[in-house]
Amino acid sequence: xxxxxxxxxxxxxxxxxxxxxxxxxxxxxxxxxxxxxxxxxxxxxxxxxxxxxxxxxxxxxxxxxxxxxxxxxxxxxxxxxxxxxxxxxxxxxxxxxxxxxxxxxxxxxxxxxxxxxxxxxxxxxxxxxxxxxxxxxxxxxxxxxxxxxxxxxxxxxxxxxxxxxxxxxxxxxxxxxxxxxxxxxxxxxxxxxxxxxxxxxxxxxxxxxxxxxxxxxxxxxxxxxxxxxxxxxxxxxxxxxxxxxxxxxxxxxxxxxxxxxxxxxxxxxxxxxxxxxxxxxxxxxxxxxxxxxxxxxxxxxxxxxxxxxxxxxxxxxxxxxxxxxxxxxxxxxxxxxxxxxxxxxxxxxxxxxxxxxxxxxxxxxxxxxxxxxxxxxxxxxxxxxxxxxxxxxxxxxxxxxxxxxxxxxxxxxxx
Numbered sequence: 001x002x003x004x005x006x007x008x009x010x011x012x013x014x015x016x017x018x019x020x021x022x023x024x025x026x027x028x029x030x031x032x033x034x035x036x037x038x039x040x041x042x043x044x045x046x047x048x049x050x051x052x053x054x055x056x057x058x059x060x061x062x063x064x065x066x067x068x069x070x071x072x073x074x075x076x077x078x079x080x081x082x083x084x085x086x087x088x089x090x091x092x093x094x095x096x097x098x099x100x101x102x103x104x105x106x107x108x109x110x111x112x113x114x115x116x117x118x119x120x121x122x123x124x125x126x127x128x129x130x131x132x133x134x135x136x137x138x139x140x141x142x143x144x145x146x147x148x149x150x151x152x153x154x155x156x157x158x159x160x161x162x163x164x165x166x167x168x169x170x171x172x173x174x175x176x177x178x179x180x181x182x183x184x185x186x187x188x189x190x191x192x193x194x195x196x197x198x199x200x201x202x203x204x205x206x207x208x209x210x211x212x213x214x215x216x217x218x219x220x221x222x223x224x225x226x227x228x229x230x231x232x233x234x235x236x237x238x239x240x241x242x243x244x245x246x247x248x249x250x251x252x253x254x255x256x257x258x259x260x261x262x263x264x265x266x267x268x269x270x271x272x273x274x275x276x277x278x279x280x281x282x283x284x285x286x287x288x289x290x291x292x293x294x295x296x297x298x299x300x301x302x303x304x305x306x307x308x309x310x311x312x313x314x315x316x317x318x319x320x321x322x323x324x325x326x327x328x329x330x331x332x333x334x335x336x337x338x339x340x341x342x343x344x345x346x347x348x349x350x351x352x353x354x355x356x357x358x359x360x361x362x363x364x365x366x367x368x369x370x371x372x373x374x375x376x377x378x379x380x381x382x383x384x385x386x387x388x389x390x391x392x393x394x395x396x397x398x399x400x401x402x403x404x405x406x407x408x409x410x411x412x413x414x415x
Contacts, residue, residue: 012341015377016349017147017175017322017363019197019204022273024367026202029276030269037266045275046256046266052278053208056177056200057192058286059184064210065256066274067247068267071174071195074207076104077247078170078191081219082139084240085109090137090167092128094153095119095146096352101172105141108243113137119354122146122153122317129161139168144182145175148352150313150324150361152176159188168215174198177208178281179293179321179365184210191215199293199321201366202277206270211249223250229262293321295408296364296374299401303378304362306400307385308393312359321369324351324359328390333357336384344380374401 014021035042046065053064067074079101083089089110091102094117105112113135117123132140140162145152155171162169168190173182177192179199184192191211197204224241225234242248246264254261281289297320301311304325312324327333333350337360340346349361362377378397385392 011345013346013373013376014368015362015364015373016347017198017361018195018365020201020363020365020368022203022367023201023277023280025280026273026277029272030203032269032272034268037268038260042268043260045271049271049275049278050256052275052282053210055282056208056278057182057184057210058186059210061184061210061212063216063253064208065252066271067207067209068264068270069207070197070204071193071207072100073247074193074195074209075101075172077249078193078209078211079104079141080108080244080247081242081249082168082170082191082215083108083110086111087138088113088135090131090135090140092123092131092142094122094149094151095143096148097143097146097172101141101143119149120151120313122151125154125157128158132162132165132167136165137167139170141170141172143172145173145180145319145321147175147319147322147361149355150319150322151317152180152319154317155187163188168218175319175321179289181290196274196277199365200277200281201368202273203270205267206274208274219250225254225261226251293364293369295404296369297321297323299374299404300362300364300378302400302404303374303397306393306396307382308391321363321365323362323364325362326359327357328385331385331388331390333360336388339384339387340380344376344383346377346380348377348381371405
Protein backbone atom coordinates (compact mmCIF):
# COMPACT_ATOMS: atom_id res chain seq x y z
CA UNK A 1 0.00 0.00 0.00
CA UNK A 2 1.28 3.49 -0.86
CA UNK A 3 0.32 6.76 0.78
CA UNK A 4 -1.82 7.56 -2.26
CA UNK A 5 -4.06 4.56 -1.57
CA UNK A 6 -6.95 4.52 0.85
CA UNK A 7 -6.55 2.16 3.77
CA UNK A 8 -9.18 -0.55 3.61
CA UNK A 9 -8.73 -3.08 6.43
CA UNK A 10 -9.19 -6.75 5.55
CA UNK A 11 -12.13 -8.73 6.88
CA UNK A 12 -10.93 -10.68 9.91
CA UNK A 13 -12.40 -13.02 12.49
CA UNK A 14 -10.70 -11.65 15.60
CA UNK A 15 -10.56 -14.21 18.40
CA UNK A 16 -7.78 -12.67 20.46
CA UNK A 17 -8.00 -11.47 24.08
CA UNK A 18 -8.28 -7.95 22.66
CA UNK A 19 -8.87 -6.05 20.60
CA UNK A 20 -11.99 -7.80 19.43
CA UNK A 21 -14.59 -7.11 16.75
CA UNK A 22 -16.61 -3.96 17.40
CA UNK A 23 -20.38 -4.27 17.42
CA UNK A 24 -21.87 -2.94 14.13
CA UNK A 25 -23.98 -0.46 16.11
CA UNK A 26 -20.80 0.94 17.62
CA UNK A 27 -19.16 1.30 14.22
CA UNK A 28 -22.22 3.13 12.98
CA UNK A 29 -22.13 5.46 15.99
CA UNK A 30 -18.51 6.33 15.20
CA UNK A 31 -19.60 7.79 11.86
CA UNK A 32 -22.00 10.30 13.47
CA UNK A 33 -21.37 14.04 12.93
CA UNK A 34 -19.12 15.90 15.36
CA UNK A 35 -20.80 18.41 17.69
CA UNK A 36 -19.22 20.75 20.23
CA UNK A 37 -18.20 19.46 23.64
CA UNK A 38 -20.40 22.03 25.40
CA UNK A 39 -23.37 21.61 23.09
CA UNK A 40 -26.36 20.76 25.35
CA UNK A 41 -26.91 17.61 23.30
CA UNK A 42 -23.36 16.53 24.01
CA UNK A 43 -23.38 17.33 27.72
CA UNK A 44 -26.61 15.34 28.00
CA UNK A 45 -24.81 12.47 26.26
CA UNK A 46 -22.07 12.76 28.90
CA UNK A 47 -24.66 12.46 31.68
CA UNK A 48 -26.35 9.47 30.06
CA UNK A 49 -23.00 7.77 29.56
CA UNK A 50 -22.19 8.18 33.26
CA UNK A 51 -25.44 6.40 34.12
CA UNK A 52 -24.53 3.53 31.79
CA UNK A 53 -21.03 3.27 33.29
CA UNK A 54 -22.62 2.95 36.74
CA UNK A 55 -24.82 0.15 35.42
CA UNK A 56 -21.81 -1.57 33.85
CA UNK A 57 -19.90 -1.64 37.15
CA UNK A 58 -23.06 -2.18 39.24
CA UNK A 59 -22.36 0.81 41.43
CA UNK A 60 -24.02 3.95 42.74
CA UNK A 61 -20.79 5.96 42.53
CA UNK A 62 -21.26 9.54 41.41
CA UNK A 63 -17.86 9.51 39.75
CA UNK A 64 -18.23 7.07 36.88
CA UNK A 65 -17.01 8.33 33.51
CA UNK A 66 -14.59 7.50 30.67
CA UNK A 67 -10.94 8.47 30.41
CA UNK A 68 -9.80 9.31 26.89
CA UNK A 69 -7.16 6.66 26.30
CA UNK A 70 -6.83 2.90 26.49
CA UNK A 71 -7.46 0.85 29.62
CA UNK A 72 -3.88 1.55 30.67
CA UNK A 73 -4.78 5.26 30.68
CA UNK A 74 -7.69 4.56 33.01
CA UNK A 75 -5.49 2.64 35.45
CA UNK A 76 -2.81 5.32 35.31
CA UNK A 77 -5.40 8.05 35.96
CA UNK A 78 -6.62 6.22 39.06
CA UNK A 79 -3.15 5.47 40.35
CA UNK A 80 -1.53 8.85 39.72
CA UNK A 81 -4.53 10.57 41.33
CA UNK A 82 -4.68 8.26 44.35
CA UNK A 83 -1.00 7.60 45.08
CA UNK A 84 1.06 10.16 46.90
CA UNK A 85 4.84 9.71 46.97
CA UNK A 86 5.75 7.31 49.75
CA UNK A 87 2.35 5.61 49.91
CA UNK A 88 2.68 1.88 50.45
CA UNK A 89 0.97 -0.04 47.64
CA UNK A 90 0.43 -3.81 47.58
CA UNK A 91 0.26 -5.52 44.18
CA UNK A 92 -0.45 -9.28 43.98
CA UNK A 93 1.08 -10.49 40.68
CA UNK A 94 -0.03 -13.59 38.79
CA UNK A 95 0.77 -12.51 35.21
CA UNK A 96 2.00 -9.73 32.97
CA UNK A 97 -0.46 -7.02 33.93
CA UNK A 98 0.21 -7.24 37.65
CA UNK A 99 3.72 -6.13 36.78
CA UNK A 100 2.21 -3.21 34.90
CA UNK A 101 0.31 -2.06 38.00
CA UNK A 102 3.50 -2.31 40.04
CA UNK A 103 5.41 -0.25 37.47
CA UNK A 104 2.78 2.50 37.34
CA UNK A 105 2.76 2.65 41.14
CA UNK A 106 6.56 2.92 41.19
CA UNK A 107 6.44 5.79 38.70
CA UNK A 108 3.95 7.52 41.02
CA UNK A 109 6.57 7.37 43.78
CA UNK A 110 4.89 4.62 45.78
CA UNK A 111 6.59 2.21 48.17
CA UNK A 112 5.55 -0.85 46.17
CA UNK A 113 5.27 -4.26 47.83
CA UNK A 114 4.52 -7.27 45.66
CA UNK A 115 3.53 -10.85 46.27
CA UNK A 116 3.75 -13.32 43.41
CA UNK A 117 2.39 -16.68 42.42
CA UNK A 118 3.15 -18.90 39.45
CA UNK A 119 1.75 -17.84 36.08
CA UNK A 120 -1.26 -20.00 35.30
CA UNK A 121 -2.52 -19.91 38.87
CA UNK A 122 -4.20 -17.32 41.09
CA UNK A 123 -4.01 -16.40 44.76
CA UNK A 124 -6.26 -17.84 47.39
CA UNK A 125 -8.01 -14.78 48.73
CA UNK A 126 -6.74 -15.43 52.22
CA UNK A 127 -3.17 -15.01 50.93
CA UNK A 128 -3.91 -11.48 49.70
CA UNK A 129 -5.87 -10.69 52.85
CA UNK A 130 -2.97 -11.84 55.02
CA UNK A 131 -0.61 -9.64 52.99
CA UNK A 132 -2.91 -6.66 53.57
CA UNK A 133 -2.68 -7.29 57.30
CA UNK A 134 1.10 -7.81 57.25
CA UNK A 135 2.06 -4.98 54.87
CA UNK A 136 -0.60 -2.41 55.87
CA UNK A 137 -0.83 -0.80 52.41
CA UNK A 138 -2.56 2.47 51.66
CA UNK A 139 -3.75 0.92 48.40
CA UNK A 140 -4.16 -2.69 47.27
CA UNK A 141 -4.19 -2.98 43.47
CA UNK A 142 -5.31 -6.23 41.78
CA UNK A 143 -5.87 -7.40 38.21
CA UNK A 144 -9.27 -9.12 38.01
CA UNK A 145 -8.74 -11.00 34.74
CA UNK A 146 -5.18 -11.74 33.60
CA UNK A 147 -5.28 -12.21 29.85
CA UNK A 148 -1.64 -13.30 29.69
CA UNK A 149 -2.50 -16.52 31.53
CA UNK A 150 -6.27 -16.77 31.04
CA UNK A 151 -6.90 -16.73 34.78
CA UNK A 152 -9.30 -14.72 36.95
CA UNK A 153 -8.52 -13.68 40.52
CA UNK A 154 -11.43 -14.23 42.98
CA UNK A 155 -12.44 -10.96 44.65
CA UNK A 156 -15.46 -11.83 46.79
CA UNK A 157 -13.72 -11.29 50.15
CA UNK A 158 -10.67 -9.19 49.36
CA UNK A 159 -12.40 -5.82 49.17
CA UNK A 160 -14.19 -6.26 52.48
CA UNK A 161 -10.89 -7.15 54.14
CA UNK A 162 -9.21 -4.08 52.62
CA UNK A 163 -12.08 -1.88 53.82
CA UNK A 164 -11.79 -3.30 57.33
CA UNK A 165 -8.04 -2.66 57.36
CA UNK A 166 -8.27 0.86 55.91
CA UNK A 167 -6.69 0.04 52.56
CA UNK A 168 -8.22 1.38 49.34
CA UNK A 169 -9.06 -1.47 46.95
CA UNK A 170 -8.25 -0.73 43.30
CA UNK A 171 -9.11 -3.22 40.52
CA UNK A 172 -8.05 -3.52 36.88
CA UNK A 173 -11.16 -4.97 35.21
CA UNK A 174 -9.98 -4.46 31.64
CA UNK A 175 -10.46 -8.09 30.58
CA UNK A 176 -13.62 -8.83 32.53
CA UNK A 177 -15.98 -5.87 32.51
CA UNK A 178 -18.94 -6.46 30.21
CA UNK A 179 -18.28 -10.18 29.94
CA UNK A 180 -17.88 -11.51 33.47
CA UNK A 181 -19.70 -10.71 36.69
CA UNK A 182 -18.31 -7.63 38.44
CA UNK A 183 -20.14 -6.10 41.41
CA UNK A 184 -18.24 -3.00 42.44
CA UNK A 185 -20.29 -1.98 45.47
CA UNK A 186 -21.02 -5.49 46.72
CA UNK A 187 -17.31 -6.37 46.51
CA UNK A 188 -16.17 -3.17 48.27
CA UNK A 189 -14.12 -1.99 45.31
CA UNK A 190 -13.07 1.64 45.79
CA UNK A 191 -11.78 2.34 42.27
CA UNK A 192 -11.88 0.43 39.00
CA UNK A 193 -10.86 0.88 35.38
CA UNK A 194 -11.81 -1.06 32.27
CA UNK A 195 -11.33 -0.82 28.52
CA UNK A 196 -13.60 -0.74 25.51
CA UNK A 197 -11.54 -3.04 23.28
CA UNK A 198 -12.44 -6.30 25.00
CA UNK A 199 -15.84 -7.47 26.28
CA UNK A 200 -17.42 -4.03 25.80
CA UNK A 201 -16.75 -4.48 22.05
CA UNK A 202 -15.80 -1.01 20.99
CA UNK A 203 -12.60 0.41 19.52
CA UNK A 204 -9.57 0.72 21.74
CA UNK A 205 -9.14 4.23 23.10
CA UNK A 206 -11.61 4.72 25.95
CA UNK A 207 -11.38 3.56 29.56
CA UNK A 208 -14.50 3.73 31.76
CA UNK A 209 -13.51 4.35 35.38
CA UNK A 210 -15.48 4.56 38.59
CA UNK A 211 -14.40 5.55 42.09
CA UNK A 212 -16.28 6.06 45.32
CA UNK A 213 -16.26 8.71 48.04
CA UNK A 214 -13.40 6.98 49.88
CA UNK A 215 -11.19 7.26 46.83
CA UNK A 216 -12.33 10.84 46.18
CA UNK A 217 -11.46 11.78 49.77
CA UNK A 218 -7.92 10.47 49.20
CA UNK A 219 -7.29 12.50 46.04
CA UNK A 220 -9.29 15.69 46.56
CA UNK A 221 -6.94 17.39 49.08
CA UNK A 222 -4.50 17.72 46.14
CA UNK A 223 -7.09 19.33 43.87
CA UNK A 224 -5.81 22.28 41.84
CA UNK A 225 -7.92 24.23 39.37
CA UNK A 226 -5.76 25.28 36.44
CA UNK A 227 -4.51 28.84 36.27
CA UNK A 228 -6.37 30.67 33.52
CA UNK A 229 -9.74 29.12 34.38
CA UNK A 230 -9.50 29.35 38.17
CA UNK A 231 -12.01 31.68 39.84
CA UNK A 232 -11.81 33.60 43.10
CA UNK A 233 -13.84 30.81 44.70
CA UNK A 234 -11.26 28.14 43.83
CA UNK A 235 -8.85 27.90 46.74
CA UNK A 236 -5.30 26.90 45.85
CA UNK A 237 -4.33 23.71 47.66
CA UNK A 238 -1.15 23.72 49.72
CA UNK A 239 -0.68 20.00 49.03
CA UNK A 240 1.48 18.92 46.08
CA UNK A 241 -0.80 18.51 43.05
CA UNK A 242 -1.47 15.28 41.20
CA UNK A 243 1.65 14.71 39.09
CA UNK A 244 -0.24 14.37 35.81
CA UNK A 245 -2.37 17.11 34.35
CA UNK A 246 -4.12 15.00 31.72
CA UNK A 247 -4.91 12.17 34.15
CA UNK A 248 -5.81 14.35 37.15
CA UNK A 249 -9.15 12.95 38.25
CA UNK A 250 -9.75 15.91 40.60
CA UNK A 251 -9.86 18.15 37.52
CA UNK A 252 -11.84 15.65 35.48
CA UNK A 253 -14.47 15.65 38.23
CA UNK A 254 -15.13 19.31 37.42
CA UNK A 255 -15.31 18.49 33.71
CA UNK A 256 -17.86 15.70 34.20
CA UNK A 257 -19.89 17.57 36.85
CA UNK A 258 -22.54 20.24 36.18
CA UNK A 259 -19.77 22.82 36.45
CA UNK A 260 -18.36 21.62 33.08
CA UNK A 261 -15.04 23.29 33.83
CA UNK A 262 -12.94 22.88 30.70
CA UNK A 263 -10.14 20.33 30.97
CA UNK A 264 -9.46 18.88 27.53
CA UNK A 265 -11.40 18.51 24.31
CA UNK A 266 -13.51 15.40 24.76
CA UNK A 267 -12.98 12.61 22.21
CA UNK A 268 -16.40 13.12 20.68
CA UNK A 269 -16.63 10.10 18.39
CA UNK A 270 -15.19 7.79 21.03
CA UNK A 271 -17.87 8.90 23.45
CA UNK A 272 -20.50 8.13 20.80
CA UNK A 273 -18.97 4.67 20.52
CA UNK A 274 -18.86 4.05 24.26
CA UNK A 275 -22.44 5.21 24.74
CA UNK A 276 -23.70 2.89 22.01
CA UNK A 277 -21.61 -0.05 23.26
CA UNK A 278 -23.04 0.38 26.75
CA UNK A 279 -26.56 0.62 25.31
CA UNK A 280 -25.97 -2.68 23.53
CA UNK A 281 -24.92 -4.23 26.86
CA UNK A 282 -27.91 -2.79 28.68
CA UNK A 283 -30.29 -4.09 26.01
CA UNK A 284 -28.83 -7.59 26.19
CA UNK A 285 -28.75 -7.53 30.01
CA UNK A 286 -25.70 -8.17 32.15
CA UNK A 287 -26.71 -11.62 33.36
CA UNK A 288 -27.66 -12.72 29.85
CA UNK A 289 -24.36 -11.40 28.55
CA UNK A 290 -22.40 -13.28 31.20
CA UNK A 291 -24.27 -16.48 30.30
CA UNK A 292 -23.55 -15.98 26.59
CA UNK A 293 -19.82 -15.71 27.25
CA UNK A 294 -19.91 -18.87 29.36
CA UNK A 295 -21.71 -20.76 26.58
CA UNK A 296 -19.13 -19.86 23.94
CA UNK A 297 -16.32 -20.71 26.35
CA UNK A 298 -17.85 -24.15 26.84
CA UNK A 299 -18.11 -24.68 23.08
CA UNK A 300 -14.48 -23.66 22.48
CA UNK A 301 -13.23 -25.97 25.21
CA UNK A 302 -15.30 -28.86 23.83
CA UNK A 303 -13.88 -28.31 20.35
CA UNK A 304 -10.29 -27.97 21.55
CA UNK A 305 -10.53 -31.15 23.59
CA UNK A 306 -12.13 -32.99 20.67
CA UNK A 307 -8.96 -32.27 18.70
CA UNK A 308 -6.95 -33.91 21.45
CA UNK A 309 -5.40 -30.62 22.56
CA UNK A 310 -4.83 -29.65 26.19
CA UNK A 311 -6.47 -26.61 27.73
CA UNK A 312 -3.75 -24.87 29.72
CA UNK A 313 -5.99 -23.00 32.15
CA UNK A 314 -8.88 -25.43 32.62
CA UNK A 315 -9.44 -24.97 36.35
CA UNK A 316 -11.95 -23.16 38.57
CA UNK A 317 -10.02 -19.88 38.28
CA UNK A 318 -10.11 -19.91 34.46
CA UNK A 319 -11.00 -16.56 32.91
CA UNK A 320 -14.22 -17.39 31.01
CA UNK A 321 -13.45 -15.09 28.08
CA UNK A 322 -9.93 -16.39 27.36
CA UNK A 323 -9.08 -20.03 26.66
CA UNK A 324 -5.39 -20.96 26.64
CA UNK A 325 -4.21 -24.03 24.71
CA UNK A 326 -0.87 -25.80 25.09
CA UNK A 327 1.11 -25.86 21.85
CA UNK A 328 1.83 -29.49 20.87
CA UNK A 329 5.46 -30.49 21.14
CA UNK A 330 7.48 -29.79 18.01
CA UNK A 331 4.95 -27.33 16.58
CA UNK A 332 5.89 -23.74 15.73
CA UNK A 333 3.10 -21.81 17.39
CA UNK A 334 3.77 -18.65 15.39
CA UNK A 335 3.61 -20.50 12.07
CA UNK A 336 0.23 -21.95 13.02
CA UNK A 337 -1.16 -18.52 13.89
CA UNK A 338 0.22 -17.02 10.68
CA UNK A 339 -1.36 -19.75 8.56
CA UNK A 340 -4.70 -19.24 10.31
CA UNK A 341 -4.52 -15.53 9.50
CA UNK A 342 -3.28 -15.87 5.93
CA UNK A 343 -5.58 -18.68 4.81
CA UNK A 344 -8.70 -18.23 6.93
CA UNK A 345 -8.57 -14.60 8.14
CA UNK A 346 -8.71 -15.83 11.75
CA UNK A 347 -6.54 -14.23 14.40
CA UNK A 348 -5.65 -15.76 17.76
CA UNK A 349 -2.79 -14.78 20.09
CA UNK A 350 0.32 -16.15 21.70
CA UNK A 351 1.39 -15.07 25.20
CA UNK A 352 4.20 -13.30 27.03
CA UNK A 353 7.14 -13.96 29.34
CA UNK A 354 7.44 -17.54 30.56
CA UNK A 355 4.43 -18.61 28.45
CA UNK A 356 5.66 -17.21 25.13
CA UNK A 357 5.68 -20.00 22.56
CA UNK A 358 4.03 -22.40 25.00
CA UNK A 359 0.36 -21.50 24.60
CA UNK A 360 -2.17 -20.04 22.22
CA UNK A 361 -4.85 -17.74 23.59
CA UNK A 362 -8.34 -17.69 22.11
CA UNK A 363 -10.51 -14.79 23.19
CA UNK A 364 -14.30 -15.01 23.12
CA UNK A 365 -15.26 -11.49 24.09
CA UNK A 366 -18.19 -9.22 23.34
CA UNK A 367 -19.31 -9.18 19.72
CA UNK A 368 -16.54 -11.65 18.80
CA UNK A 369 -18.23 -14.22 21.03
CA UNK A 370 -20.60 -15.59 18.40
CA UNK A 371 -21.38 -19.11 17.29
CA UNK A 372 -20.07 -18.61 13.75
CA UNK A 373 -16.78 -17.24 15.10
CA UNK A 374 -16.35 -20.24 17.38
CA UNK A 375 -16.85 -22.64 14.48
CA UNK A 376 -14.51 -20.59 12.33
CA UNK A 377 -11.67 -20.49 14.86
CA UNK A 378 -11.94 -24.23 15.56
CA UNK A 379 -11.95 -25.08 11.86
CA UNK A 380 -8.98 -22.79 11.16
CA UNK A 381 -6.96 -24.12 14.10
CA UNK A 382 -7.65 -27.75 13.20
CA UNK A 383 -6.77 -27.16 9.55
CA UNK A 384 -3.53 -25.33 10.37
CA UNK A 385 -2.43 -28.02 12.81
CA UNK A 386 -3.21 -30.72 10.24
CA UNK A 387 -1.16 -28.84 7.65
CA UNK A 388 1.84 -28.86 9.98
CA UNK A 389 1.22 -32.56 10.76
CA UNK A 390 0.51 -32.03 14.43
CA UNK A 391 -0.90 -35.04 16.28
CA UNK A 392 -4.52 -33.87 16.34
CA UNK A 393 -7.84 -35.61 15.89
CA UNK A 394 -9.58 -34.16 12.86
CA UNK A 395 -13.24 -33.82 11.99
CA UNK A 396 -14.61 -33.68 15.53
CA UNK A 397 -14.04 -30.15 16.85
CA UNK A 398 -16.98 -28.40 15.18
CA UNK A 399 -19.30 -31.29 16.02
CA UNK A 400 -18.28 -31.11 19.69
CA UNK A 401 -19.00 -27.38 19.76
CA UNK A 402 -22.31 -27.96 17.95
CA UNK A 403 -23.35 -30.44 20.61
CA UNK A 404 -22.79 -27.78 23.28
CA UNK A 405 -24.95 -25.27 21.41
CA UNK A 406 -27.71 -27.76 20.66
CA UNK A 407 -27.81 -28.91 24.27
CA UNK A 408 -28.03 -25.30 25.46
CA UNK A 409 -30.84 -24.56 22.99
CA UNK A 410 -32.77 -27.64 24.11
CA UNK A 411 -32.33 -26.70 27.76
CA UNK A 412 -33.58 -23.19 27.05
CA UNK A 413 -36.71 -24.51 25.32
CA UNK A 414 -37.50 -26.84 28.21
CA UNK A 415 -37.55 -24.04 30.79
